Amino acid sequence: MKAVQYRTFGGPEVLEYIDVPAPVPGPHEVLIETTAIGVNFPDIRERLGVYNRSETHVGGVSLPQIGGLQVVGRVVGVGPDTDPTLLGRKVMALMSKGAYAQQAVARADMVITLDDGADDVAMARLPCQGVTAFLALQVSAVLQPGDSVLVHGAAGGVGSLAVQIAKALGAGIVIGTASNEERRGFVRNVGADFAIAYDGPDWPGRVLEFTGGRGADIILESIGGDVFEQNFECLALFGRHIIIGSTRGPGEPFAPRRLMAKAQSLAGIYLPTFFQRPDLIQRGLHFLANGVADGTIRANVGAVIPLSQAENAHRLLENRQVQGVVVLDPRA
Ligand SMILES: NC(=O)c1ccc[n+]([C@@H]2O[C@H](COP(=O)([O-])OP(=O)(O)OC[C@H]3O[C@@H](n4cnc5c(N)ncnc54)[C@H](OP(=O)(O)O)[C@@H]3O)[C@@H](O)[C@H]2O)c1
Known part of the structure; x- marks a missing residue:
């Protein structure tokens, strides 16, 4: 599968669009074939290595890294001890890494199912x-x-x-x-x-x-x-x-x-920190999905860019040239 990975910290140019083996879901995890991937400000901070500096006191990234925190897609595999009825369902997921790829693994308790008619791009903008x-x-x-x-x-x-x-x-x-x-x-x-x-x-x-x-x-x-x-x-x-x-x-x-x-x-x-409280994460995800469905929340997607051009997506965000969010299309 195709993914966007970086082997060193640095500017947007460190993002490489490459072939990597598909990840394998572990216990209580699902494998998602992605259809839309939301880009976040922390993705840039991770790429810059900001979270690996001693003064930052958060997170930490191991290289090489496939970044990205949120996707929409369809469940194509489940790990051991994972609800098999999730197979084939359209889902919105929050994760700690690995989203910039055609297939991504998420914890089953940080995923919610979506109606088939839900707008993938709009939903992918929301989780983080x-x-x-x-x-x-x-x-x-x-x-x-x-x-x-x-x-x-x-x-x-x-x-x-x-x-x-x-x-x-x-x-x-x-x-x-x-x-x-x-x-x-x-x-x-x-x-x-x-x-x-x-x-x-x-x-x-x-x-x-x-x-x-x-x-x-x-x-x-x-x-x-x-x-x-x-x-x-x-x-x-x-x-x-x-x-x-x-x-x-x-x-x-x-x-x-x-x-x-x-x-x-x-x-x-x-x-x-709230990943230790998946009940609260799920409450938030449901609130957002319902809000989009009933029109109280608008997704405000600023741009949709092919996954292969993730570098440009980061540039747009860093130069503050977008209003709303950039979503990556893994199929383009
Ligand atoms: N605590 C958490 O768990 C968590 C989770 C997600 C995000 N965040 C943080 O929340 C903040 C906003 O994230 P976001 O995803 O909404 O980012 P974003 O879409 O890029 O928005 C950042 C906003 O901050 C303003 N800004 C002020 N100084 C800036 C600078 N030097 N560079 C870029 N923007 C600047 C910009 O507005 P103007 O141009 O209008 O000033 C921009 O609208 C970030 O600090 C991010 O790290 C925290």
Whole structure:
């Protein structure tokens, strides 16, 4: 089968489209013939070797690596002790690696079945970013109906889904941040009530203005740097500040006792940790699949690119040239 592998860490050019033997599913695993593969920001970080640096404290990648975290396809094999009725079913899967291939292995407990009529490309865009957004909002922030939500990086994959999931979970005002007016238009288009810039010192004032001076009940933080600190200028009493990433770097050290006065909470979320709670992963996957089916969640696929051109897909994402997500087509 064809797969995209890298033998060294580096730029998009280290991605090689090659022939490799098909993987074999182990106990409690399924083999999926892929029809659509979603590309994620962490795929790039893994390729760069960021997760292998001592200061990163997460993950780790063994070379050579076939990256990629999410696919849609059909189950063509099951390992020992795995539900045989999954054979032949169309599925959406989240995995820790191996997605950039014509056949991929997934844990059976991180797969959900889809209707045959489900849109493969739309669904393949969802698992990693959608489940991250869902868990951040529902499990970490415990979103209550009417809560106001500030989503940073709302034109990105996690962010644009978080805006929609927040609304679907009953949020009140949802505000998204993005770096330019075109991207802010996209943020409003996916359902945010307001979209603002976050590159100056004054944006927290706008969040206060939109929330009647209260601030946001929930902030999903994915930027880092100065933005992490600025968030506290517009986090409401009892507010929940959830760290999901740091596209701009980690920012300054933080003194936790400052959370006491406003009874605020600060939590982090790292999707692979939830692989130990497949029940929550499956809850997220079902929420997303149902949301797409009933129209409350739009997939916003930015581009579909042949698997053989994964290198270009990474370039597009790294140059921030896509709105929404890139999906790879393993059959093109
Ligand atoms: N915790 C977890 O388990 C988990 C899971 C998935 C993703 N993540 C993290 O969540 C963040 C967003 O991921 P994503 O998949 O949504 O990525 P994405 O689609 O590339 O979106 C990233 C967004 O961040 C903004 N951004 C700010 N500084 C940036 C920079 N230096 N480079 C690229 N984008 C930058 C961009 O928006 P503007 O151009 O509008 O500023 C972009 O919309 C990343 O930090 C990722 O590592 C975390």
